[in-house]
Amino acid sequence: MVGLFVLLGFSRVINALPAMAAADGGLQPPEWITDANWAKPSLMLMGFWAAVGSNNMLLYLAGLSNVPGELYEAADIDGAGRFGKFWNITWPQLAPVTFFIVVMSVIGGLQGGFEMVKTMTNGGPRESTSVLSFYIYQQAFELGRLGYASAVTWTLFALVLAVTLFNWKFGNRYVND
């Protein structure tokens, strides 16, 4: 939840880490956020980092505490190993949580990214990080094309809705309760 603030400074971190490796071993680090090929992966990494420590982990924690203990006792009696217990009990029992996280993260991912892009790359280099939310901001509030930007928001909505319906239809299969 403090992710946003740290993200504001993260561009410097992601530059600092490989620079250290380069100094020691002579590796050539990519130009992370200033290279058009590396800018998108850099933002993905940062977004991933921020998402891992956010609500998702707490959701899994809640899910874990809801897995009935009897299941593990039964598995112990049947002589199941650690991995077997995880694969056959924990993971299937967490399916609803996983489904919820997948659906919400996809929705958030499609609409999000604005903070990172605005603060670190401003859509560049060569438009490589211009995500939809940033494009909408640019069109509406920097260029004043409010009508056009509104149209783009509705296509974004249609996209989110379509992907969510797809997730709902095909993801639900793996949720067995």
Place this chain on the structure above:
Amino acid sequence: MSTTETPPNPNGGGTRRLAEYREPSRLDKLLGASALHLVLTLAALTLVLPFVWMVLTSFMPLVEVDAESWLPTRWLWENYQVLFGVGVEGDIQYRGLQYGRWYWNSLLVAFAVTLLQVLTSSLAAFSFARLEWAGRDKVFLMYLSTMMLPGLVMMIPNYQIMISLGLVDTYAGLVLPAAFSAFGTFLLRQFMLSIPRSLDEAAEIDGASKWRLFWDVILPLSRPGLITLTIFTFIGNYQSFFWPLVMLKSTHKYTLPVGLLFFDSSQGQQTNVLMAAITLSVLPMILLFVVLQKQLVKGIQLGAVKG
């Protein structure tokens, strides 16, 4: 593992299953535990490292920021003093930096939004959960369906409303659109539905008005829900970026996230001062998290189970 090597017990049935079960050996347990902790430690380090770097860098002089060592050679408090204008009076580089003011703005706006949102949401939730009126559930469903619209879709119409109300570049323009929340209403309504009806009836027999029922019975019993909503709203608005960026034009009205863009401006990248600014900005949320951790976790889980 080792349990599978046990020969089948001729007695068969349930006793066989029991006989096969053996406590995992101590070595087994130890190995498992150390592997687990190794992985967890690595994961935790990955998550924490950027924070560590942030705090360490906030104490460095600018020339050391890109150096190999993560540790400052000398611990400086100057970066923090700069934020409040100490020692850089008249320095053209810091003209327009009003960190203290931005901090105050952020807290104020987040506080105002939270207060209003909890108030309107609880009133609306009471109406949807407890009062009888024609078409109530249909209206609720319509209200709820606005949650599906992405915030971006409503951003532009909201902006135009703010222009016609003359509220661009005001605090009211930041607070008012956020004063109502379908999510908050939904959350509190679910809470209020779980409060037994018999309490309402008892209050009515005692001659309590609807307002007293709301204020003295329902509201105190909805406390966990209210606290959850308060935390969510406060955190969400304290770090909100898009809307303030769109609304605010004058520097002294900036909130913290918008204000932090100052360090990325043409005056050059003062990474060390930026890190000091971010470290201070994060403090209230860390405090809030430490104090209200249990409530927060419960709230997130509540949203997930219901969602």
